Amino acid sequence: MNGLSDVRLVLRGQELLDEQVNSIQMSRPVVSPATSRLGMFFHRWATRKTLLDLDDDQLRDIGITRQQARAEGLKPFWRR
Template sequence: MSIQVCENYQPSKEIRNSYPLPTMNWHKLACILKQWQQNYRTRKALLKLNDGQLKDIGLSREQAHKEASKPFWIG
């Protein structure tokens, strides 16, 4: 799974110094949740595109429906 949403994420000082929670795991979880949210939004947006817009991005209506029907947690 590619997580591009959080490449530049820097946890706050409070988060970095929190104890005993490992910062790295919380950061990874936050990035995964953001990626899932992005997947959900972009897949739903595909369904709103008209045929001309889909053609511009190189997708057919059938391909857009197939992509939009994927669960948000699938990359």
């Protein structure tokens, strides 16, 4: 190929990449502060529930006692 064709292919390749990036960015949902807060609450709820289900060996692995796990696991999701 001659030099001009190579330049056109490179430019067209860049256009295609730009189109893909734009389509991905447009398809992302908008995350509002309320949505992120709900996500944080759900994360707290799920991890605290899982913490209550851990056995003694698993608790030892993460370095907490059964009492510490119970105290944390029974907190309401809106509390830190």
